[in-house]
Amino acid sequence: MVSIQSKWRYLFMFLGVQLVVMALLSREGYQKRVTYFIRIFRKSDGSGRNLSASGSDVYANLSALARAPPSSEVMTYCPQTSPYIRGPIHVSFPSGLTLAQVQRKNPLVVRGGRYRPPGCESRHRTAIIIPHRNREHHLKFLLYYLHPFLQRQQLNYGIYIVHQAGNYTFNRAKLMNVGFREAMREEDWDCLFFHDVDLIPEDDRNTYVCDANPKHAAIAMDKFFYKLPYNLYFGGVSALTPLHYLKMNGFPNNYWGWGGEDDDIGVRVSLGGMHITRPSVKFGRYKMIKHKLDKGNDINPKRFNMLSKTRQSWKLDGMNTAEYEIVSRQYLPLYTNITVNIGTEAGLHVPPEAAQPAPVDPAKPDQEPLVNS
Numbered sequence: 001m002v003s004i005q006s007k008w009r010y011l012f013m014f015l016g017v018q019l020v021v022m023a024l025l026s027r028e029g030y031q032k033r034v035t036y037f038i039r040i041f042r043k044s045d046g047s048g049r050n051l052s053a054s055g056s057d058v059y060a061n062l063s064a065l066a067r068a069p070p071s072s073e074v075m076t077y078c079p080q081t082s083p084y085i086r087g088p089i090h091v092s093f094p095s096g097l098t099l100a101q102v103q104r105k106n107p108l109v110v111r112g113g114r115y116r117p118p119g120c121e122s123r124h125r126t127a128i129i130i131p132h133r134n135r136e137h138h139l140k141f142l143l144y145y146l147h148p149f150l151q152r153q154q155l156n157y158g159i160y161i162v163h164q165a166g167n168y169t170f171n172r173a174k175l176m177n178v179g180f181r182e183a184m185r186e187e188d189w190d191c192l193f194f195h196d197v198d199l200i201p202e203d204d205r206n207t208y209v210c211d212a213n214p215k216h217a218a219i220a221m222d223k224f225f226y227k228l229p230y231n232l233y234f235g236g237v238s239a240l241t242p243l244h245y246l247k248m249n250g251f252p253n254n255y256w257g258w259g260g261e262d263d264d265i266g267v268r269v270s271l272g273g274m275h276i277t278r279p280s281v282k283f284g285r286y287k288m289i290k291h292k293l294d295k296g297n298d299i300n301p302k303r304f305n306m307l308s309k310t311r312q313s314w315k316l317d318g319m320n321t322a323e324y325e326i327v328s329r330q331y332l333p334l335y336t337n338i339t340v341n342i343g344t345e346a347g348l349h350v351p352p353e354a355a356q357p358a359p360v361d362p363a364k365p366d367q368e369p370l371v372n373s
C-alpha cells in the first residue's frame with residue numbers, strides 16, 4: 001500500500017523533474033538544437049524539393065517585365081536599382097527540362113542569347129563567358145536560371161559559351177581568354193562575368209555588374225557551407241571590366257587540367273595593382289550542380305609549381321600570348337556558341353595524338369562525370 005504521504009512525495013518529485021526539463025528547454029542553446037532538428041525534418045517533403053532553401057520562383061515577375069511600356073522616342077535610362085529584383089531565388093533541378101522550354105519562358109531573349117530591357121536603356125552591358133565541354137545537362141539549368149535572373153536586373157546582356165574542341169585536357173583559363181577576346185570583338189561590353197557552368201545564383205541582389213576592382217561573385221557556395229573556403233579564393237564566378245582584364249594580362253594559358261588557375265588569376269589581380277572585391281555573403285550565394293571530376297580534366301600535378309612562379313610568368317603568358325583557332329560561331333536562340341581549338345601543351349598545331357596529356361592522378365581512378373538532377 002502506498003500511503004497518502006508518499007503519494008505527495010512522488011507528485012513533488014514529478015513536478016520537480018518537469019521544472020528542470022522546462023528550464024533546460026528554455027535555454028537558448030537548447031532552442032537552437034531543437035530548431036536545427038525541426039529544419040532537418042522539413043528539408044524533404046517527399047517531392048524531392050528542398051524546402052529549406054526558401055526563395056521565390058525566378059520567373060515569378062517576368063511577365064511584368066514583358067509588359068513594360070514600349071520605348072518612347074527618347075529612351076530614358078533604367079532606374080539605378082531595378083524594381084524587379086526580389087532577393088532569394090528557389091533553386092532546384094527538375095528532370096525533363098528542355099532548352100525549348102527555357103526558350104519559351106524567355107520570349108524577349110534574341111538570337112545569340114542577347115537581351116535588352118524593353119522599356120528603358122540599360123545602364124550596364126554585361127557579357128557572360130562560360131567555359132564548356134560535355135556539360136550540356138548543366139548548361140540547360142544554368143540558362144534556365146540565368147536568363148530571368150539577368151532580366152530582373154535590367155541588364156543589356158549576352159551569353160557566350162566557349163566550347164573546347166577535341167578531347168585534349170581541358171583548359172578553363174585559356175577558354176576564358178578566348179571568350180574575352182571574342183566577346184569584345186562583337187560588342188563594347190563594360191563588364192565580363194566568367195562563369196562556371198554548374199553554379200546557379202540564389203539571390204538576384206548579387207548584381208551582374210562590375211565594381212571598381214575585380215569582383216569575386218561566388219563568395220558563398222552550398223558546397224562550402226555558404227562560406228568563403230579561403231581568403232584568396234577567386235573561383236567559380238568572377239567579374240572584370242576590360243580594363244581590369246588588360247591590367248592583369250588576362251588569364252594564364254598554361255594550366256591544363258583541374259586546379260590552380262583560379263588562384264593564379266587571384267594573384268594576377270594584385271600583380272596588376274588591384275584588389276578583390278566581393279558582394280555580401282547574403283547575396284553572393286550559389287548552388288552547385290553536383291558532379292565528379294570530368295574525363296579529360298585530371299588534376300594538374302604541376303599547378304603548385306606553376307603558382308609559385310606567377311610573379312615571373314604573368315607578363316609573359318596571358319592575353320598577349322593566347323593562341324587559338326575559332327572552329328565555329330553559332331548564334332543560337334539562348335546563347336552564342338563559340339567552338340575553339342586551343343591546341344595542346346605542345347602548341348596549337350601539334351596533333352593531339354603527338355602531344356601527351358597530363359597523367360591521370362592515381363588517387364582518382366573514377367573519372368566518370370556524375371550529375372544530380
Ligand code: UDH
Nearest residue numbers: 131132133134135170172196197198292293294297
Ligand atoms: N568544365 C567543363 N567541362 C569539363 C571540365 C570543366 O565544361 O570537362 C567547365 C565548367 O564550366 C565547370 C568549370 O569548367 O563548371 C570548372 O570545372 P569543374 O566544375 O570540374 O571544377 P570544380 O572545381 O569542381 O568546380 C570539381 C569537382 C571535383 C574536385 C576534386 C578535386 N578536389
Ligand code: NGS
Nearest residue numbers: 235258259260261262263303304307
Ligand atoms: C584549391 C584549388 C583551386 C580550387 C579550390 C576549390 O585547392 O583551384 O581548391 O576546389 N587550388 C589548387 O589546387 C592550387 S573545389 O573544392 O571546388 O574542388 O578552385
